[in-house]
Amino acid sequence: MGLRTLGTALLAIGTLVGGSLIGATVSSAAARTAPPKPQLECPYYFVCGQAANGSSFAYKDCNFEFKLPNLIGSGPLVNNQTAGTVARFYDKNHRLLFTSRAYDARTVNWTPVWYVRAC
Known part of the structure; x- marks a missing residue:
């Protein structure tokens, strides 16, 4: 060569x-x-969510369970409460579906979720 x-x-x-x-x-x-975190404006002390159909919520009161608006489809969940505060999410029969410990930001399927206890 x-x-x-x-x-x-x-x-x-x-x-x-x-x-x-x-x-x-x-x-x-x-x-x-890392995958992008869900984007949703959620003030400090609040737990917030928004479904694909545009329905959304933002709650901070710890004294009772809130009935959520008609949430259909997946969308962001942001738990921007004080560190360690746990929000609980329930189905239409008030059975616990999942929890969210602050700070938390993720995407969830909102369709089966009917109620939230913010903390």
Whole structure:
């Protein structure tokens, strides 16, 4: 193999390896990126939610259970109460479905949820 052919072969190998490393770096960086948190304005001391149908709520009173508006579909839940405060979510028969400990921001299916006790 002549010097010219060897140089061309080395250049081609370097390009392939370099391109692979660049692609691997971008791919691994993208894999480490956390998924976006649900976006919903929720004042401090409140627990808030919004469903796909546009219905939403924002409550902070701890003394009783609130009947939620007609929430249909998935949407954001933000528990922006003081650290450690637990909101409880219930179905139409007042059975506990899930809890949310402050601070919490996630997407939930609101369709089966009928009631919330903010704290």
